[in-house]
Each structure stands twice: as structure tokens, then as C-alpha cells.
Amino acid sequence: MKQKLEEIRKDALAAIEGAQDSAALENLRVSYLGKKGQLTAVLKQMGKLSAEERPVIGQIANEVREALGGAISAQAEKLEKAALALRLKAEAVDVTIPGTPVELGHRHPLSLILDEAKDVFIGMGFSIAEGPEVELAEYNFTRLNTEEGHPARDWGDTFYITEDSSVLLRTQTSPMQVRAMETMPLPLRIIAPGRVYRKDEVDATHSPMFHQLEGLVVDKGITMADLKGTLETLVKRLYGPDSVVRFRPHHFPFTEPSCELDVQCFECKGQGCRVCKNEGWIELLGAGMVHPKVLEGCGIDTEVYSGFAFGIGLERMTMRRFSISDLRLIFENDMRFLAQF
Numbered sequence: 001m002k003q004k005l006e007e008i009r010k011d012a013l014a015a016i017e018g019a020q021d022s023a024a025l026e027n028l029r030v031s032y033l034g035k036k037g038q039l040t041a042v043l044k045q046m047g048k049l050s051a052e053e054r055p056v057i058g059q060i061a062n063e064v065r066e067a068l069g070g071a072i073s074a075q076a077e078k079l080e081k082a083a084l085a086l087r088l089k090a091e092a093v094d095v096t097i098p099g100t101p102v103e104l105g106h107r108h109p110l111s112l113i114l115d116e117a118k119d120v121f122i123g124m125g126f127s128i129a130e131g132p133e134v135e136l137a138e139y140n141f142t143r144l145n146t147e148e149g150h151p152a153r154d155w156g157d158t159f160y161i162t163e164d165s166s167v168l169l170r171t172q173t174s175p176m177q178v179r180a181m182e183t184m185p186l187p188l189r190i191i192a193p194g195r196v197y198r199k200d201e202v203d204a205t206h207s208p209m210f211h212q213l214e215g216l217v218v219d220k221g222i223t224m225a226d227l228k229g230t231l232e233t234l235v236k237r238l239y240g241p242d243s244v245v246r247f248r249p250h251h252f253p254f255t256e257p258s259c260e261l262d263v264q265c266f267e268c269k270g271q272g273c274r275v276c277k278n279e280g281w282i283e284l285l286g287a288g289m290v291h292p293k294v295l296e297g298c299g300i301d302t303e304v305y306s307g308f309a310f311g312i313g314l315e316r317m318t319m320r321r322f323s324i325s326d327l328r329l330i331f332e333n334d335m336r337f338l339a340q341f
């Protein structure tokens, strides 16, 4: 029996040391120390021993049980440590590995110019207004002193939404003048940037969709001098303090008098070159004093109030600013083009 116990001790210790995981270890515990285990089976036969042998074998049996129990705990601890080490290794983060770069986008050239213009106007006390791109002909034309039958209302130039020509895609941001005068208290100082639509074929200078920035000031004692000062400030801020501007008489139905603003060609300083098509000047925007009929149509007393308005073509501004030769580049979203800004 003593021999049997020693055998069990030897086999069990070897098996325990070789156990590779906690499940195997638990199996070993059951098979040696469990109720039906090998050691227990030996102990159950103690009764057959003589009175002299019993305490001797009993002591050995106890030693074996303790040895096995100790070995199992030790192995369990060892396995736990190994598992932890493995996990730490697996979950370790190598902080020296270069990260995956996050590609930061940037603003579109048109947005750059729009944001700059907004900054300039906000600095002069303007606020920003927004309005619908699907507009009533009433606002887009009629109330801007552009009566039924006016050539600007032609179906060939305008995207009408309804057969009766009462709803359309706005052809200009100028309806925002009427919307602002109708809803906002005087004095008024707003800009209204946004998309406008005209039935133009796409080419280097035309697109059926483009952007304008409308401006409107209505207050007591507003004159052409305010218009000139405001727009000259804008141009000098956007194109540099040395820019030279000129105001040229023009016609718009909703302003009187009307003008266009040209900036002297930056390329040739007015001598005439390819950029300005030999003109020496580059047209930037339309403007004028708000027509009394338009003011009165919005219930404004023209004996007390006067105003000026302007409309800037944002694509044109952007193209001039960055020397972009083809309008289509602005809308094609070719990364080789956009990445340059």
C-alpha cells in the first residue's frame, strides 16, 4: 500500500506539472483527490491494515494528499500567471507604431471667397439672410420691377417649375431684397448668399447653377456714396489695398441709378492683356440705389428711407482671385484641382 501511495504521488505530481490549463488541472484534482479519486480509494482500504501499519500509512497518505494539493495550487498559480502574461502581450499597444493618418479636408475655393466676403460684411455691421431657391416669380421678377413680358422672364432663360410661370428656380438672389424688406425691421443691412439658376449651356464661363451674394442696405439718408464706399472696401479687402475700382453706368429694373463695378486688371494694371481680354478692367458685380417702386412695394416710405443693393457673382470673384481659367473646374470636384487651395 505504501508503494501504491508513492506511485500515486509520483504519477500525480508529474501529471500536475504537465497540466496545460485550469480545466486539465481540475480533472487531475478530481481523479486523485475527489470522492472517487485514486488516493481516496487507497484510504478507503486503510481498514484492512494492521494496527501498527495504519498510523504509518495514514501519515504517508496525508503527506501525499498535502503534496498533491500544494502542487495543484502551485500549478494553478503558474497557469494563471502565464495566461496573464499572454494576455498582456496580446493586448499590448506599441505606441511607437506610426498612426493611421486622418485625412483632413479643407474648404472649397468658392467657400473660401464666400467666407472672406462674409467676414468683411459682418465687420461692417451686416447680418446674413437666407431664402428659398425655389422662388415665386412674384419675388424674383414682379416685385423687383420686372413686369410680365420683360425679356428676363423668358422661358428660354429661366427654369420654371409650374406651367403658369408662377414658380421658378430663382435666377438671382435679388428676391431676397424683397423678402428682407418685408420681414425685417429698418434699418436693414444684410447679405444673402446662395445658389441661382439660369438656362445656360455649360462652358468656361457659364453654368446653369452658380452662386451670387446679394447685399442690401436700407436706412435714412443712404446715398450712392455709401454704395461706393462699401463696395470699394470689399474689393480692397479681398484683392489687396492697391486694387483700383471703377463704377460704370448700367441698367437693372430694380435699381435706379444702376452701375457695374469693375476692378483694374491685376495682371496688366489696366494695360490690356489676355486675362482681361484687352479691356484693362474686369467686371465684378452689379449694384445700384434701390428703385423707389421696389421700396414702396414693401411699404417703405421713400421720403424717409433710401437704400442700395448689389449682387456679386461668387464664381467670377473666385476665378479672378485664384486665376482659375475655367468655371467648370469649380464644380467638377477633381481632387488634383481642389488640393491646391
Ligand code: PHE
Residues within 6 Å of the ligand: 171, 172, 173, 174, 252, 255, 258, 286, 287, 288, 309, 310, 311, 312
Ligand atoms: N441681380 C442682378 C444680376 O443678377 C445683380 C444686381 C443685384 C444688380 C442687386 C443690382 C442690385 O445681375
